Amino acid sequence: MTSAATVSTSAEERRSELLRAAYLVMARDGVHRTPLARVAEEAGVSKGLLLYHFQSKDALVLKTLEWVLDTTASRIRQALAESSERSAAISVVVDAVWVGPDQNRDFFRFYLDGLEHQTRSPQFEELGDLARTIINGLYREVIESSTTLSGADSEAATTTMRAIIEGFFLQWLQTHNWKTNHQRYRDRCLLAVSSMLALSAGRISDR
Amino acid sequence: MTSAATVSTSAEERRSELLRAAYLVMARDGVHRTPLARVAEEAGVSKGLLLYHFQSKDALVLKTLEWVLDTTASRIRQALAESSERSAAISVVVDAVWVGPDQNRDFFRFYLDGLEHQTRSPQFEELGDLARTIINGLYREVIESSTTLSGADSEAATTTMRAIIEGFFLQWLQTHNWKTNHQRYRDRCLLAVSSMLALSAGRISDR
DNA sequence: CAGCCCTGACTGACCGGTCAGTCTAGGCTC
């Protein structure tokens, strides 16, 4: 059992290394601008190995997308767990989402590359559902734990919250000084999300 | 002069035809998935001609982006002009923006392709500014003409409005049944934008 | 008006390079 576990773990670990390398270079340079050879180089490995562990470039891209989605959600959940106050949960999430210029820029561009693939290649069909499950699930938890919203109301609030956050990311990305603008857009984003949730909760409690 | 004008007009017209064809196929299939030959085929023209009128594929892509941004803004302004009521301006814009599933899907995917290019290729540096000028300019006009907001307040509201709209588009794009979901997301988007503007105006008038 | 020339839009063949995916041979581990 130990040996089997070691072998499979080692294979898993190797795969993770490859995914990490793939994410690193593909997020920065763009999926369509990144040859497998470049990923292999980054991982210090041959191109053949990538095709050995993943069957095709598309498969590698898909796995990388899933990997980074999982990883990121875990990181944010972690940040959430470390802050005990329920009331400030929204601000904690928004802060955790807006980690930093470079990290956000890479992630979001890669996320958009994923969307490009999802809408044009059958292989990536389920990606939208996966992203929705992970992202909306996370946001909804936060909303239900820190407001009075529930049911269809929290579902609607979740969608709007996601729209606001991703919309701000979109605009921030189009900015020349994305490094210095990061804080400004994060603040505006937090304000918009907070206002929207306060309004939603108010509306509900008014009836 | 007549002949000179005719000549230049004809060249312009031809260029427009090429841009229209380029948009048609590139928006649907994705810039990186579209060879010049495919655009040429769509335009009923040789590949060489594309490189004759535009110097490179990148240049063609950039011009197409600018063309569709201009065209779309004009269309929306038109819709706005045809509705006389000032009070409903927001709902008119949102409706005009959410024209229809196919049109929105093509435009937005192409818009995202533009963003991908902007953040990765120096040639597309100015694209962010151009989009900002056109889109935010349009939204801001509407906000200032239909609310009491002005100055920094309308600027902030504009950014948030754009974030909400584009954020909803992003989520809608990730949906399997984007055709049938179009109306639902449009409605939610309108609600979110209206609420946000009412809240902003209220906040201002409260001080 | 007839012949001429020039211009510039346009074509299609072609080239050089790139890249995903294949294959073979070798090595490491159990």
Added chain:
DNA sequence: GAGCCTAGACTGACCGGTCAGTCAGGGCTG
């Protein structure tokens, strides 16, 4: 030594960009 890994040479397809040359039209000259 059997089976999993890994390397890296190789291939075939594809694609952006070049270039020589065609063709139509529109002046200009005599």
